[in-house]
Amino acid sequence: MILKYGFLFGLICIVLALKPFSLDDFGELNQLESVVVSSDDKITLYVASQMDLKRDKTIRSIWKIEDDSKPKKLIDNADNHWNPSFSSDGTWIFYLSDVSGDSQLWRINRNGGNSTRITDFEGGIIKYSISPDQKSAVFLAKIGKMIPNSNTGILPPMVITRFQSVRDGDGFLYGNLSTQIFSIDLETKSHSQLSFGSFDNWCPTYSPNGKLISFLSKRRGKFPDKNYFIDVYLMDANGRNTKKVNTKSGVDGGPDLGEPECPVWSLDSQFLVWVTTRSQRCLQCTPSGLTLLDISNGMERELADVDATIKKIAWARDGGSLLGIMYGDQESQLVRVSLGDAKKVDVLTSGAGVVSSFAIKSNGIVYLKGTQERKDDLYEYPGGRNLTFSNPWILERSMGINVDVSFSSDNNEVHGMMVIPCDRKEGAKLPLLIRAHGGPAWQFFKELQIEWQVYAASGYAVLGINPRGSSGRGFEWANSIAKNWGDLDVKDVKRGIDWAISKGYADPDRIVMGGWSYGGFLTNYMIASDSRIKAAVSGAASGNILGMYGIDQYASTYDSDFGAPWANFEVYERISFPFLKANRISTPTLFMCGGSDYNVPCAGSQQMYQALQNLNISTQLVIYPSQHHHLSVPSYSLDVISRSADWFNIHISGKTIPIPDPVPQPNHLDQGKLLIVFIVLSTIFFATTLVLSFFLWRASRRDDSKLEEENTLIQDYD
Numbered sequence: 049m050i051l052k053y054g055f056l057f058g059l060i061c062i063v064l065a066l067k068p069f070s071l072d073d074f075g076e077l078n079q080l081e082s083v084v085v086s087s088d089d090k091i092t093l094y095v096a097s098q099m100d101l102k103r104d105k106t107i108r109s110i111w112k113i114e115d116d117s118k119p120k121k122l123i124d125n126a127d128n129h130w131n132p133s134f135s136s137d138g139t140w141i142f143y144l145s146d147v148s149g150d151s152q153l154w155r156i157n158r159n160g161g162n163s164t165r166i167t168d169f170e171g172g173i174i175k176y177s178i179s180p181d182q183k184s185a186v187f188l189a190k191i192g193k194m195i196p197n198s199n200t201g202i203l204p205p206m207v208i209t210r211f212q213s214v215r216d217g218d219g220f221l222y223g224n225l226s227t228q229i230f231s232i233d234l235e236t237k238s239h240s241q242l243s244f245g246s247f248d249n250w251c252p253t254y255s256p257n258g259k260l261i262s263f264l265s266k267r268r269g270k271f272p273d274k275n276y277f278i279d280v281y282l283m284d285a286n287g288r289n290t291k292k293v294n295t296k297s298g299v300d301g302g303p304d305l306g307e308p309e310c311p312v313w314s315l316d317s318q319f320l321v322w323v324t325t326r327s328q329r330c331l332q333c334t335p336s337g338l339t340l341l342d343i344s345n346g347m348e349r350e351l352a353d354v355d356a357t358i359k360k361i362a363w364a365r366d367g368g369s370l371l372g373i374m375y376g377d378q379e380s381q382l383v384r385v386s387l388g389d390a391k392k393v394d395v396l397t398s399g400a401g402v403v404s405s406f407a408i409k410s411n412g413i414v415y416l417k418g419t420q421e422r423k424d425d426l427y428e429y430p431g432g433r434n435l436t437f438s439n440p441w442i443l444e445r446s447m448g449i450n451v452d453v454s455f456s457s458d459n460n461e462v463h464g465m466m467v468i469p470c471d472r473k474e475g476a477k478l479p480l481l482i483r484a485h486g487g488p489a490w491q492f493f494k495e496l497q498i499e500w501q502v503y504a505a506s507g508y509a510v511l512g513i514n515p516r517g518s519s520g521r522g523f524e525w526a527n528s529i530a531k532n533w534g535d536l537d538v539k540d541v542k543r544g545i546d547w548a549i550s551k552g553y554a555d556p557d558r559i560v561m562g563g564w565s566y567g568g569f570l571t572n573y574m575i576a577s578d579s580r581i582k583a584a585v586s587g588a589a590s591g592n593i594l595g596m597y598g599i600d601q602y603a604s605t606y607d608s609d610f611g612a613p614w615a616n617f618e619v620y621e622r623i624s625f626p627f628l629k630a631n632r633i634s635t636p637t638l639f640m641c642g643g644s645d646y647n648v649p650c651a652g653s654q655q656m657y658q659a660l661q662n663l664n665i666s667t668q669l670v671i672y673p674s675q676h677h678h679l680s681v682p683s684y685s686l687d688v689i690s691r692s693a694d695w696f697n698i699h700i701s702g703k704t705i706p707i708p709d710p711v712p713q714p715n716h717l718d719q720g721k722l723l724i725v726f727i728v729l730s731t732i733f734f735a736t737t738l739v740l741s742f743f744l745w746r747a748s749r750r751d752d753s754k755l756e757e758e759n760t761l762i763q764d765y766d
Contacts, residue, residue, distance in 0.1 A: 066446040068505035071686050073498060075101040078438040080416050080424045082131065085407040086138040090115055091158060092414055093132045094426065096438060099682040106682060110143055119436055123163060136180045153187060167232060177253045186231045186252040186261055192224035211271035215601045216647035216677050229263060231287065242287035247272050251310035257317040259285055264308055274604055278308050280322055293341060296348055314363050318343055321370060323359055332489040333526035338385065353390045355522040358383060365410050373403050377520045378463060378494050382406055382415055382429065396429055400494040418495045420450045446470050448504030457543040464513035464544060465492060467500045468553060478509040479700055480554035482541065484563030484570040488517040489526045499689055506693065509553045515540030531610055533623040534573030542578055560696040564588050565648060572626040572656060575635040583699035585692040587640040588677055590652025591626030601646050630659035636666035638695045640688060642675030
């Protein structure tokens, strides 16, 4: 279908002369998140983040939709605001902001006016919950940070006793450095500490009746960091009588899963539900379930017993069911979870795309969804009415053509997606860029990837494959590469390259590859396995897993997934072949990393860089100063794209083919060009209609003639 009608897409590109996607578009892009709705349903809030390329920082702002009005900024300034919530009566809007330096809690009336800062906690706060009576709040904050000597300014030695010695964002976990729970009186602004110890806590949340606070904590054993168990706790609203309440599964935890999902209270405070750990075997691979706790009797039962992950849960207003987001094959959908039938999960939304956030109203749901043609916007369920259009500028860009990808590898059907230039001529073989996702238990979703569009505008076919080991297709698919990274997933990527070549999209002599995090790991595995890769970019990765043990944040993951190196050396040797057998590599490779990344430290990139230097293979190492695993400085993020493009282009063509620069363009589409396209497409439509009508007329005449002959024969017989 794409090949047959590709000329229409090309015609639209040419006639409209739309702008190609460029790096400057990242400064235009609004990314929406965090939807909340007031208790009276009249106000919807959401957060939009945007790169400020002049100030070289990303700014988050809170937007407000009141009744059916157009969205407008809640606070009309260029400062950073996020994580909004309403007071129980809907009068006040609370949020976090770093306008005063550190992240602090603020409050503003829903009707506007001046904002008031509530907290002034040294080092800032992380998350918060407002009490139902609006008299107090609980929040998270980090304590135990080192204090320089008052006379010399020199920091004391770091003494580490925890099992996990480092964590991205925090660095070395010395002394009593931990995340603790505090409460604050909203009137007097006095605060007190509610949790203590050298362990971390998450998600303090008041029950709707204000009597209890639920939270998560990792406290098991002498070395809590040594396992994945995060448990559910309750304390009185005054911080007393703390007790663990989960007797079976805890909450999904572990450094490779990010922040744990917070437990959610039912509106009557009778039940507490959390996203639960089903298995300690390859936790990243295991679809999570839900556990429901009856506060009155301490009884637990499991919900949503399906081979898929459901997260971001919330209670329906009537308390009769749960809502959540379920992650499937290349998509995520809004679902309703039954409280009575553990296996009953109803999918509410439909169509390819990604549902990322939602909020519940008395008569429906407001949710964020993005597709391959449109970034996230707000919609209503039921009905699908669109509430926002946050990136109208995309209509002025020449959108690459999306191609669904499916092929066989070892008798397994592998899925993926491709973007090709909209003006590609039929039969043209393009340079092929293979993108590898992080994880490994993650996936590419059917959503608009601006980076892919920028490469397509430069003439590339961009191929994203979800090989074995990816998420979205159940436990067995995700767990298939356990203790065997770089084998089955490499086979699937190779078959994906074969597919792109056999379908006529890819030039076999111009194949490049790149990825970040596990995408960089997989890139390293590929360059040590397939000489067809002519240039590669490996970001925040390693080719020597043995060499990462103890210097990154995954000590517990290595022990649970691979075993200790001295007890399972053959596993580490097998999955470290890009470094240990670097003499296989002939691909010019650019290595990148964040200078303060403790998720995958630069040591992994340094080792691979040094190996290729030793082998006299073209290579470079780029380090982004003070950056963690996810780059936060916009100019660095854009540098990754432009520098990668230069690396690819030089090594497949011998020259730099620049990423498209922005060109002068009106703020709206030229009406004359739109008219031409309308006339051309209308002519094609009417011509097609006339041809079909003619053939239908001929067919009907033929049928009438046959009917007359049959009637004549019948009359003659009579």
